[in-house]
Amino acid sequence: SRRLNMHTQSTCSFFFLYDGSKVRGEGDPTREGICYFYPEETPLDRQELLCGQLAGVGRCVSELSVSPVRVLRLRRDKFAIRMKDDLFWALGTSVEVPTVSVCALLDQLINLFRFYNGSVRRSYQIHSRETLAARWAQYLSHLQSGSSELHHIFSCLRTIDSTNVDPLLLLKAALILQACQRCPLVLAGCVLFRGRVVSTQMSPELTMKAMVHESETYVKVGTTPITSHATPLKDTPPRKTRLSRTLSDVPSTESDPPDPGSPQPPQNLSFGPVPSQGAAESLSCPDQSPSSNGEHGAEGEESRYFSFQTAIEEDVHQSGDRGDTACAEASQSQDRKVSGESGGGGPPPGSSSGAEEAPLVPMTLYLHRVKSLVLVLLVEQHFLSDSASMEEVYHSSLASLNGLEAHLRTVSPAAPGAPGPYSFAHFDCVQSTLTANVSAAPGGAPERPFVRAVALLHSHFSDSASLQEAIIRSAGAAVYGTRSVAQETFFQQHGGSLRNSGIPNQQDSCFSLPSKARHRLLKHGVNLL
């Protein structure tokens, strides 16, 4: 498998899902087990080769070592591996990508699929491989789209460049979300601009999931080409994430114990719709829903109202395995909703057949777009059939969204400018956000060494929990890294002659890096003291 090295710009060079249960007998062709393979144009015999070999190796090593294989490393490629019963996922990248980042990407991908489709096995019982292939492709593209290599290394959320935006506008976005929450059916939300987070009330994991459809429509509009670098989120077990970080009184659908009458997680999201004022661009949403379309169209002045609904599942609680029945329910509800019927709520709670399956929680995701600005709200499912609530939310947010869009549109992007006297990157592990003064765009030459050093340090930090500070150096450069439970920060001083004495001594300039970093980064709001 020396030919694996497909150096596309994409982080992910291979991804596949292989179902071993389809290939039991000697005569069963391997292709029967290949549920999805990326890149899709890979010749089938090569797909079979890779799937067969990796799945075989994975099973063999797992059995020998009595512990699941997480990573397979070849000379030039590495594969993050996940196994669940007979299902086998592998995601391959070049060895330069930190292992922790590859694993995070794969976990995110699987979680994203499970979030919207429920159990993987059940999905394949219900839907055709073609249908699900489109979804894998969509999620993979979403996770890899539109951000820098640094984002990919940390698997962080894509946010707007807040250094360039008046903080009052961030406050404005937060207030829009708060105003929406005056409607009790609204659980939490986020505001996105050009596919990036302006403000969110949700956990980074949930925000990332909610962004899938937005980034898709945004990319469709053609403003951001899908480029290659992945931005998976930090993959944490979604079990106990808090839904709201700004409001204490918001019930967290993820972490709260289930209400007596309400079903538990895997959640069923249905998608709402987009009234858009002044924004003439039409969302190409798949299913126009007659039911919710009318209400706002009538009252929305000249605003247009697009609406579609689709049912998606969330599998937040389960760390990975169950939810087969959840999925069956999902498909029922999907059929029902697409046909335009919106009463009644989701699948009956507790109707799942598998005893150990948690039933689905029906949920709806409501999207309201004003040009490049999108309000995404996680709402109770009957929100869409409650026209009074919808109007309330619509009217309480419309003017502010219009204004915020006008403001953000006039913010000029930061001038690339000359490289400053230093490079830094600061990763906030709690919010899963990145602050940096390097663009690290694909192919960004001058910053390459810094980005590679960051990748290396990040790998070391994730490998050894007790490591807190490190300096790595080459003949010409030194990069300092420091981390705590809440953050990782990396710093490189440019210019000046690097006094590298070979053996450490007091004159060695790299020993002044920590204090320089502390000093310089204060003005970026990074406090290392």
Place this chain on the structure above:
Amino acid sequence: TRANSGRARSITPAVTMTAKTSLLKVILLGDGGVGKSSLMNRYVTNKFDTHLFHTIGVEFLNKELEVDAHQVTLQIWDTAGQERFRSLRTPFYRGSDCCLLTFSVDDNQSFLNLGNWKKEFIYYADVKEPEKFPFVVLGNKLDVTERQVTSEEAQQWCQENGGHPYYETSAKDATNVAVAFEEAVRRVLASDERTDHLIPTDTVKLHRKPRSATTCCS
């Protein structure tokens, strides 16, 4: 099309009797708390919300209406009245067709500040002929019982500052709100007709702005 919402009106041929609606931008200015957002919301959505946040920067809503057989889309821009929001709001003054100077009848200071608001608008909107620009003055919160500004004082200020029309409104109980906005539209249409009447006689349009040139505002 994602045409910039700024000045669509100027693209519409002025003399032709097209059924096309023109977009009029009116802007509400005045001290914080006089009820600018409430006036906009009352007029566009016919709702009154006692728990509005302070406006940050600017916001706007569109409303379509017909005034004297003209179809217009009124784009109402609501602004933050507090001084600390000045740098956020002033860039959006440009392109306004009418300015609604707003004060609250129970707040004398907001009345005294009208002149400053007018000056700020003329400066940042870069109004070439301020004496011809349509302003409308609104005294809001007519519903409150303890007035600090009398009708006469307000009328007098309007007279002395360019003969602006004056309306006493209440966003809370909807008094005079629609009337005031419609008056703003009439003022704009009237001033347009004057200029339309003048321009064609001594100018030649050399080129028309291509409509579809901008596909994206980014």
